[in-house]
Amino acid sequence: MIKYIIKRVIAMLITLFIIVSLCFLTIRMIPGDIVGQGAQPEIREAMEERYHLNDPLPEQYVTFLKNFFTLDFGESITTYPRSPVFNVIMDKIPLTLQLNLFSLVITIPLGILFGIIAALKKNKPTDHAISVMVVLCVSVPSFVFAALLQYFFAFKLGWFPLLLELEDKGLTLTKLWSMVLPVLALSFGGIATITRYMRAELFEALNSEYMLLSRAKGLTRMQSTVRHAIRNSFIPLCNIIIPMFMNLLGGSMVVENIFGIPGIGRLTVMSISNSDYFLTVAVLFFYSIISLLSVLIVDLSYGIIDPRIRIGGGKTVE
Amino acid sequence: MDENRILEVKNLNLHFKTYSGNVQAIRGVDFHLNRGETLAIVGESGSGKSVTIKAVTKLLPDNAVIDSGEILYEGQDILPMDDKKFSHLRGNDISLIFQDPLSSLDPVMKIGKQIMEAILIKKQGTKREAAAKALELMRAVGIPEPEKRFNEYPFQFSGGMRQRIVIAIALACNPKLLICDEPTTALDVTIQSQILDLIKDMQRERDLSVIFITHDLGVVANVADRVCVMYAGKIVEVGTVEDIFYDPRHPYTWSLLASMPSLNTSSEDKLMVIPGSQPNMLVPPKGDAFAARNRYAMKIDFEREPPMFRISDTHYAATWLEHPDAPKIGIPALLRHRIDEQLREEATS
Ligand SMILES: Nc1ncnc2c1ncn2[C@@H]1O[C@H](COP(=O)(O)OP(=O)(O)OP(=O)(O)O)[C@@H](O)[C@H]1O
Numbered sequence: 021m022i023k024y025i026i027k028r029v030i031a032m033l034i035t036l037f038i039i040v041s042l043c044f045l046t047i048r049m050i051p052g053d054i055v056g057q058g059a060q061p062e063i064r065e066a067m068e069e070r071y072h073l074n075d076p077l078p079e080q081y082v083t084f085l086k087n088f089f090t091l092d093f094g095e096s097i098t099t100y101p102r103s104p105v106f107n108v109i110m111d112k113i114p115l116t117l118q119l120n121l122f123s124l125v126i127t128i129p130l131g132i133l134f135g136i137i138a139a140l141k142k143n144k145p146t147d148h149a150i151s152v153m154v155v156l157c158v159s160v161p162s163f164v165f166a167a168l169l170q171y172f173f174a175f176k177l178g179w180f181p182l183l184l185e186l187e188d189k190g191l192t193l194t195k196l197w198s199m200v201l202p203v204l205a206l207s208f209g210g211i212a213t214i215t216r217y218m219r220a221e222l223f224e225a226l227n228s229e230y231m232l233l234s235r236a237k238g239l240t241r242m243q244s245t246v247r248h249a250i251r252n253s254f255i256p257l258c259n260i261i262i263p264m265f266m267n268l269l270g271g272s273m274v275v276e277n278i279f280g281i282p283g284i285g286r287l288t289v290m291s292i293s294n295s296d297y298f299l300t301v302a303v304l305f306f307y308s309i310i311s312l313l314s315v316l317i318v319d320l321s322y323g324i325i326d327p328r329i330r331i332g333g334g335k336t337v338e
Numbered sequence: 339m340d341e342n343r344i345l346e347v348k349n350l351n352l353h354f355k356t357y358s359g360n361v362q363a364i365r366g367v368d369f370h371l372n373r374g375e376t377l378a379i380v381g382e383s384g385s386g387k388s389v390t391i392k393a394v395t396k397l398l399p400d401n402a403v404i405d406s407g408e409i410l411y412e413g414q415d416i417l418p419m420d421d422k423k424f425s426h427l428r429g430n431d432i433s434l435i436f437q438d439p440l441s442s443l444d445p446v447m448k449i450g451k452q453i454m455e456a457i458l459i460k461k462q463g464t465k466r467e468a469a470a471k472a473l474e475l476m477r478a479v480g481i482p483e484p485e486k487r488f489n490e491y492p493f494q495f496s497g498g499m500r501q502r503i504v505i506a507i508a509l510a511c512n513p514k515l516l517i518c519d520e521p522t523t524a525l526d527v528t529i530q531s532q533i534l535d536l537i538k539d540m541q542r543e544r545d546l547s548v549i550f551i552t553h554d555l556g557v558v559a560n561v562a563d564r565v566c567v568m569y570a571g572k573i574v575e576v577g578t579v580e581d582i583f584y585d586p587r588h589p590y591t592w593s594l595l596a597s598m599p600s601l602n603t604s605s606e607d608k609l610m611v612i613p614g615s616q617p618n619m620l621v622p623p624k625g626d627a628f629a630a631r632n633r634y635a636m637k638i639d640f641e642r643e644p645p646m647f648r649i650s651d652t653h654y655a656a657t658w659l660e661h662p663d664a665p666k667i668g669i670p671a672l673l674r675h676r677i678d679e680q681l682r683e684e685a686t687s
């Protein structure tokens with residue numbers, strides 16, 4: 021197991037290295053002028069000097085890597101001039117985390133609930149209704165929901181504020197109220213994904229032989245569904261729920277933009293459009309770590325949750 | 339009601355709703371099971387054996403619709419019973435062993451717990467007592483080191499061991515009726531006979547009534563008292579083991595017997611293969627469903643369904659060949675030869 025983890029971590033580091041290098045290169049290829057058109061020549065010179073922008077690209081790359089490996093991610097150039105990139109990101113995480121936590125708190129139970137209902141009522145009207153909602157929520161991107169919610173509930177009906185309330189530092193009622201719409205917009209996709217998955221897994225479990233045996237033991241349909249079928253379908257469900265926890269940190273670029281939420285998502289958009297090289301690379305690096313870590317955690321958690329892998333020593337027996 | 343009958347199925351008809359139409363899986367099945375006896379149901383794949391016992395245990399899938407019929411367990415019709423009431427019966431009186439031991443245990447629950455569940459569901463006794471009884475059952479079905487195995491998961495057991503666990507679970511409730519749906523098909527030959535012996539021992543010790551489904555006629559001769567031969571959702575012949583093996587009447591039974599290898603079949607002896615396949619049950623054929631594959635089929639076989647003709651008190655067959663006006667065809671020579679040989683052998687031993 022330890023050996024396996026070490027192998028995985030090494031592979032992860034290599035992947036990260038490749039990602040960072042690619043980021044570095046692509047960012048430079050995006051057209052845009054860091055200094056800004058019409059800036060004084062002295063300013064331009066000073067900036068180029070400070071950030072080594074005139075060095076040949078390979079040289080810049082080496083310096084960049086050197087700094088990166090000492091965990092010096094550089095400074096933000098244009099978005100938050102001269103603030104260390106690391107601090108900027110850390111500053112943005114709490115708000116994003118907060119919103120996503122709220123979203124997850126409703127996403128997981130609702131997704132599981134709808135999934136169970138749909139599987140139990142498979143091919144009945146309830147299931148069809150849920151399936152239509154799922155298709156809708158999966159295929160319509162979250163920014164459309166965000167825009168629609170904002171238009172109807174905030175703009176037309178005026179029930180909610182248009183943007184996130186930022187004045188209050190603590191978690192006041194007004195702030196909570198203003199979070200409702202973005203949290204909803206963030207949740208639809210996740211609920212639909214979990215529902216779809218849960219429905220498929222549970223339906224399969226319901227039709228398995230072990231369900232027949234548990235009924236044969238004298239368990240009622242309800243009892244064997246709860247004790248065996250649902251239990252079994254939770255295992256594959258981890259596959260999608262764990263990454264959702266990791267994405268708590270990530271946030272959504274578009275939803276954050278629409279509701280004026282100064283979180284990680286919005287930071288990403290801003291840094292790219294401002295050609296803020298170091299910030300962009302660092303943000304993308306941050307995202308990469310999150311997703312690689314979540315893949316790793318999913319794999320490892322399987323080994324903990326599923327006895328076939330935990331005891332069977334990694335080989336699947338079926 | 340006949341006190342001696344633990345189970346009686348009367349004129350059962352059921353179909354499955356599918357996207358391509360209604361599959362008429364069971365078409366008028368009639369049979370009964372006496373206390374303490376073993377009834378074998380034989381027939382090729384898809385003849386409706388599993389569906390019949392799923393109906394008897396009310397474990398039919400959701401798309402099954404029972405059109406008519408009665409299923410009497412100890413004189414009570416079980417079809418109108420609700421899930422809760424029948425679950426109670428299933429947990430206490432009726433037990434099942436399935437076709438596929440590899441997948442009939444919950445893959446993520448410990449073996450011991452799965453056996454205990456069958457004991458605890460009846461709400462008698464404490465957890466500790468249940469655990470003790472589970473261990474005892476594991477010992478009874480021949481699991482070595484049950485204390486150690488108790489906390490293991492199904493994937494750590496071999497197929498034969500898993501089937502033993504399934505049998506232990508089936509016996510957990512001290513059932514009166516044990517239904518085995520091809521309990522040995524998924525196992526290799528040596529394990530098969532061990533499991534069969536185990537089931538036979540358990541039946542003798544506990545005086546169980548058993549329904550034994552199989553398509554292996556060798557197994558039938560070994561375990562059964564009476565035999566039902568099933569074809570395309572109907573029972574076409576029923577009789578004692580002797581009736582069916584030594585005096586078969588239905589052409590389908592002939593083909594089944596002729597296609598069965600016996601111990602003294604030498605390699606030169608040809609086994610008969612039943613030509614064709616079962617009719618598509620979306621559109622059940624008119625007349626005798628076996629007619630299209632029957633070398634001896636007469637005109638009437640394609641037009642009218644044969645009723646059950648009585649041959650003796652224990653022996654019935656649904657074939658027009660038993661009609662008084664039918665030509666006397668008799669058992670095919672090859673089969674006749676084999677039966678005679680077997681009878682001679684039995685007489686000498
Ligand atoms: N859920 C279902 N939906 C539609 N048709 C079904 C369903 N279950 C069974 N059938 C049909 O019912 C018929 C009888 O099936 P059954 O499983 O009873 O066969 P069997 O005699 O047990 O065969 P085997 O020896 O292979 O187990 C088959 O034609 C099958 O296609």
Ligand SMILES: [Mg+2]
Nearest residue numbers: 387388437519
């Ligand atoms: Mg079957």
